[in-house]
Amino acid sequence: MRIDLHTHSTASDGTDTPAELVRKAAAAGLDVVALTDHDTTRGHAEARAALPAGLTLVPGAELSCRLGGVSMHLLAYLFDPEEPALLAERELTRDDRVPRAKAIVAKLNDLGVPVTWEQVARIAGDGSVGRPHIASALVELGVVETVSDAFTDQWLADGGRAYVEKHETDPFKAIQLVKNAGGVCVFAHPAAAKRGRTVPESAIAEMAAAGLDGIEVDHMDHDADTRARLRGLAKDLGLLVTGSSDYHGSRKTVALGGCTTDPEVYGEITRRATGAFPVPGTGGV
Known part of the structure; x- marks a missing residue:
């Protein structure tokens, strides 16, 4: 079994x-x-x-x-x-996920990454938006090679440069x-x-x-x-x-x-x- x-x-x-x-x-x-x-x-x-x-x-x-x-x-x-x-x-x-994701996008923009909320929303579709969707956007943009590579101090990991609490x-x-x-x-x-x-x-x-x-x-x-x-x-x-x-x-x-x-x-x-x-x-x- x-x-x-x-x-x-x-x-x-x-x-x-x-x-x-x-x-x-x-x-x-x-x-x-x-x-x-x-x-x-x-x-x-x-x-x-x-x-x-x-x-x-x-x-x-x-x-x-x-x-x-x-x-x-x-x-x-x-x-x-x-x-x-x-x-x-x-x-x-769940209700906190959208404002948090938008805040992460803003931090990434401040770091020079041209990710947009529209791109993240497209990737998330009907799902509850989260960091993996933003990580996928970074992969699409060529910022990182894999979703896992986005979860570092450089980007989205807890305490990372683009991290936002929820x-x-x-x-x-x-x-x-x-x-x-x-x-x-x-x-x-x-x-x-x-x-x-x-x-x-x-x-x-x-x-x-x-x-x-x-x-x-x-x-x-x-x-x-x-x-x-x-x-x-x-x-x-x-x-x-x-x-x-x-x-x-x-x-x-x-x-x-x-x-x-x-x-x-x-x-x-x-x-x-x-x-x-x-x-x-x-x-x-």
Whole structure:
């Protein structure tokens, strides 16, 4: 059984529509895929409608958080998407994305980069605009070779020359919101140091005590030593260990199913959740 619990569609910063994503997931031999767009569940309905037979969809979202000045992400699974408090927090984060992106464009212009808001908006389409869309614009302009190359201190990384802060939820608040909505929380790529500063392990221990369910260990941004260290930490803290591709379509090189989650861990996630249920595919449209 092959399970990928972290993917993105055009509802946020992926390049595949939700329908395309689930079809590609089935073609890649996955049995279970989670759709976890940034701070939104907008792609879930389309993914459900297109879900191929034999593939199960886990509805989720990746929540933007900040702790002690460090940006971090929480993967939330199987929560009630209409629960008012969590919905309001997600909308607050999403609503801040456009003014933040426009401010980044202005900073890039001040640095001599001829990127325009119209170019970024075209790339983002109907998705929730974010730094990856701006990074794609920089690739189009030949400023950098790849999207990853834009996430440096030179450009868009946390604290970089063109970085602008956005609304991000305190992770302890986010954990409580997800729990109140019947969901399950996993800390996404907690040691992805090449993305910027990471939170200390002591903070992960505090989040575990506050109800964090797991940490994403098997991820493209974690090397073998990091994965071994995180596995030990998860064992010590009684946290679940997940693995995921963090698939973004053509915006990143990782393939669907590049990293996967143990079926027993997936079973435990579904047992803990009360806000929503996995959706079995019936053939799609």
